[in-house]
Amino acid sequence: MWYYFFAHCIYHLTRWFPQNNRIKFRVVVLLLSVSLLIPELIVLTLPKTTRACDQPLLDLLVTSTIFLFFSVGFTLLFSLMDPVPRIVKIGFHMYGFGSLILGLLTAVYTFQAAGxxxxxxxxxxWCLISxxxxLICTGYFFLIIPFWLLNxxxxSSVLDWRKRAGLCYEPVACCSCIWHI
Known part of the structure; x- marks a missing residue:
């Protein structure tokens, strides 16, 4: 789920910068995205990784690497496209559901793999950290989903900046960066 969370955060961070002045941010995003791949690829290429384990942690690592490549792709798309087409958003949310399943499977298998x-x-x-x-990112999204559904x-019942009204207007009035719908 943290792959989805990473791309989701980059989407909103990109919108903070003026549309004609995002090149430096795009370079930073590209470097950050590639730096996320490095630890996974290092763990994947270690000879010790292929040893026998009673849980499918190696399969989860390979699947996670594939998901991380998709996350890098979505991140770059979100930093380049403005506005983002609806089909890309739908694909991204489907990817998020798959990421949720992968995160939960990783947690279940890792917590059973103490040996x-x-x-x-x-x-x-790596599986424990992932x-x-x-789980942290899943908790975050489960807290936010009711507000998305209500909106x-x-x-405009949750937050309406123009009318300065809504359920969440007062808590985020001084720091608009902590909220988005």
Whole structure:
């Protein structure tokens, strides 16, 4: 789920910069995205990673690497496109659902793989860190989803900047960067 969260945050961060002055931010986003791939590729190429483990942690690492490549792609699309086409948004949210499933599977298998800590140490710790990140991001989205749904059912009921009204206007009035719908 943290792959989806990363691309989601980059989408909103990109909108803070003027449309004609985003080149430096795009370079930083590209470098940050590539730097996320490096630890996964290092763990994947270690000879110790292929040792036997009673849980499919290596399969989760390979799947996670594929998801991270998609996250990098969405991140770059979001930093280049303004506005983002509806089909890309739909694909991104479908990717988010797949990312949720991958994060939950990673957490379940990792928490059952305490014996793998001895045989495949790096792989186990990578899965453990990924599991915690996925659970934190999942919690964040489950807190935000009711507000998204409420705003879909009754537009501008959660936050309306023009009228200075809405359920969440007062808490975020002084710091608009912490909220988005």
């Amino acid at each position: 793998c800590e001895e045989s495949t140490t790096e792989l186990y710790y 599991s915690y990140l996925a 879909t059912v009754k537009p």
